Amino acid sequence: MTMATHPLGSTTLFADLDVSVELDAPLAQHTWYGIGGTADALVRPQSAEALATLLRRCSRNGVRVRILGEGANLLVADDGVDGVVIRLDAPCFKGLQLNADGPVTAVRVGGGRDLGKTIRETTAAGLAGLEPLIGIPATIGGAIRMNAGGKYGSIGDTVQSVGVVEWDGEERVYDRAAIRFEYRHTDLPPGIVTWAVLALQAADPVALRARSKEISEYKASVQPLAAHSAGCMYKNPVHPATGNRISAGKVIDDAGLKGTRIGGALVSQQHGNFIVVEPGARAADVMELAALVADETFTRTGVRLEREVVFWRRGEA
Ligand SMILES: Cc1cc2nc3c(=O)[nH]c(=O)nc-3n(C[C@H](O)[C@H](O)[C@H](O)COP(=O)(O)OP(=O)(O)OC[C@H]3O[C@@H](n4cnc5c(N)ncnc54)[C@H](O)[C@@H]3O)c2cc1C
The missing domain is CATH 3.30.465.10 (Uridine Diphospho-n-acetylenolpyruvylglucosamine Reductase; domain 3)
Structure with missing residues (x-):
């Protein structure tokens, strides 16, 4: 896509700012899952002032902004995300x-x-x-x-x-x-x-x-640190009787779901709360598996799991 036809290429969001901009930037390399699509624009402000101005302009122009850290708790959809993704890579941050x-x-x-x-x-x-x-x-x-x-x-x-x-x-x-x-x-x-x-x-x-x-x-x-994942997929749920948090990994294990697979995504054998991916996995595999594990855990144990990993999808905040 050329600058002129790109959804953010013709805007005056960044032209005069001290930022580095990459249009249609692949995000996989910036996340621990290592999968998922592109950001319409990946922007690295080089100063606090540039960041402030960029946010003001995005807000005025209705451009969605997301902030990316090390992508260790994040899954980016296969078709990527709209708007601006910011990284605080510059020394001042x-x-x-x-x-x-x-x-x-x-x-x-x-x-x-x-x-x-x-x-x-x-x-x-x-x-x-x-x-x-x-x-x-x-x-x-x-x-x-x-x-x-x-x-x-x-x-x-x-x-x-x-x-x-x-x-x-x-x-x-x-x-x-x-x-x-x-x-x-x-x-x-x-x-x-x-x-x-x-x-x-x-x-x-x-x-x-x-x-x-x-x-x-x-x-x-206790954790499969070498595999591609985003850490624990779900928060540890509160036990209805005691009010204490219990291990989501144990609940998933008790539900017999370790090793469950969709495409290239599978529930880790080492830790039931980790959904890990193999080469060729799609973000959709992880999303479908995460939904399946939550549904099946509820059906089999009565425990509701709340997702901890953040999913980024086009058109969603
Ligand atoms: C192998 C592995 C082990 C893990 N173990 C643990 C663990 O033991 N305990 C635990 O709590 N987590 C764990 N995690 C999850 C992850 O490390 C944490 O959630 C971490 O805080 C994510 O930070 P990040 O910079 O990578 O954020 P990202 O994954 O990039 O983003 C996560 C969320 O934070 C927001 N965000 C990022 N940067 C900023 C910012 N500067 N300002 C405002 N919002 C921001 C993003 O927009 C997003 O909503 C693990 C992950 C992996 C891959």
């Missing part, structure tokens, strides 16, 4: 600052920064707080949006404040007290997390290293 004077109590991190890298740097500096998240692939922004975490804790446990550039292009700052961090969810308004301040504590380096090793080994032992 990937910074890490320790507080300058006295003992470090907080770090300010960019929304586009890799979580794993941040954990390695903070633990190497003898700072505890992020090690519960070892092994979770994410950007800081994606982790905060999803309140990523697990058995050892969630990112919300460390958050002091968050900067969100909302769809009107305005940055608003949310202090911890104003944010509800729930299981795999935050109530931050729609928009782009561009930075966060995280509270960390000085720790004994030897003990911190030992704890990090324990968490890393636990994670590798």
